[in-house]
Amino acid sequence: MNTVQYEVKDQVATITMARPEVKNAINEEMHKDLYDSFQEARRDSDVKVIVLTGTEGSFSSGADLKSIPIDQMDTFDHGEYLERTYNKLVTLLDDIEKPTVAYMNGTSVGAGLSLALACDFRFASPEAKIALSFLHIGLTPDAGASYFLPRLVGLGKALELGLGETISAEEALRIGLVTKLGDPDSFIHALKQAPSPAYGWMKKNMKTGLDDSLPEVLDAEVEGQRAAGKSDAHVKAVQFFLSRSKR
Incomplete structure (x- = not known):
């Protein structure tokens, strides 16, 4: 280039x-x-x-x-x-x-x-x-x-x-x-520590929140949380939290 x-x-x-x-x-x-x-x-x-x-x-x-x-x-x-x-x-x-x-x-x-x-x-x-x-x-x-x-x-x-x-x-x-x-x-x-896809959904949903209604934003949060909840980043974070709480 x-x-x-x-x-x-x-x-x-x-x-x-x-x-x-x-x-x-x-x-x-x-x-x-x-x-x-x-x-x-x-x-x-x-x-x-x-x-x-x-x-x-x-x-x-x-x-x-x-x-x-x-x-x-x-x-x-x-x-x-x-x-x-x-x-x-x-x-x-x-x-x-x-x-x-x-x-x-x-x-x-x-x-x-x-x-x-x-x-x-x-x-x-x-x-x-x-x-x-x-x-x-x-x-x-x-x-x-x-x-x-x-x-x-x-x-x-x-x-x-x-x-x-x-x-x-x-x-x-x-x-x-x-x-x-x-x-x-x-x-x-x-x-660099921001987890994916949670960061991408946060970015998308906050922009949605500027223009759309509350019910529409809540629906978007459901979709984003569903995707983030299945991510490796979330699973690893929860496992780490639980392992520390047992100490």
């Missing part, structure tokens, strides 16, 4: 956006490389946690505007481009049952920020600059930002951020946009 670095180490798949010359701006080739990398990490039974980050002090500067042919601006269909690229990638990210972590190690704006919002957790380096900058180029937030951001920070704050003001990592932490500041290594180590 030319635009993404993929590495698996100690049960963690690290997917690194690697176009440093444009602060990891996302073009069509990177879309394909990201999609393939997330699919590989999702399918690899040795991978317990997936981390998305960027090279050389940038997470991502968003969509690569230079990849849009200027001579075709009159006929270029931004909606069709979304359906072909971001929508497929963000849907995949949302469907992954394993824990996903975005390490926003620098500039995180536009669609780059959208990808971070689609991850389960977001860590930011203290110097990271964060902005939802779509309106600055006459476009509306996309790549799932309209879905994830209001759920994280509330509708009023999401609309305010949508105006495009750059905020600091500290402010992002204060409003709940990021999970913690600094390196996520210790958090990732803890996430």
Whole structure:
């Protein structure tokens, strides 16, 4: 892959956006490389946690505007481009049952920020600059930002951020946009202990709880608990608990 670095180490798949010359701006080739990398990490039974980050002090500067042919601006269909690229990638990210972590190690704006919002957790380096900058180029937030951001920070704050003001990592932490500041290594180590499939069902059911009725959520919990209750992780945990209680 030319635009993404993929590495698996100690049960963690690290997917690194690697176009440093444009602060990891996302073009069509990177879309394909990201999609393939997330699919590989999702399918690899040795991978317990997936981390998305960027090279050389940038997470991502968003969509690569230079990849849009200027001579075709009159006929270029931004909606069709979304359906072909971001929508497929963000849907995949949302469907992954394993824990996903975005390490926003620098500039995180536009669609780059959208990808971070689609991850389960977001860590930011203290110097990271964060902005939802779509309106600055006459476009509306996309790549799932309209879905994830209001759920994280509330509708009023999401609309305010949508105006495009750059905020600091500290402010992002204060409003709940990021999970913690600094390196996520210790958090990732803890996430590796999250049992499967219980984590995947927790993730799915909590998202269900945002939109569905209580009876629907209770039904989803029944389905999830039925699956988790038959898992090796649950059986081993109960056996360990019982063995300790006999001492």
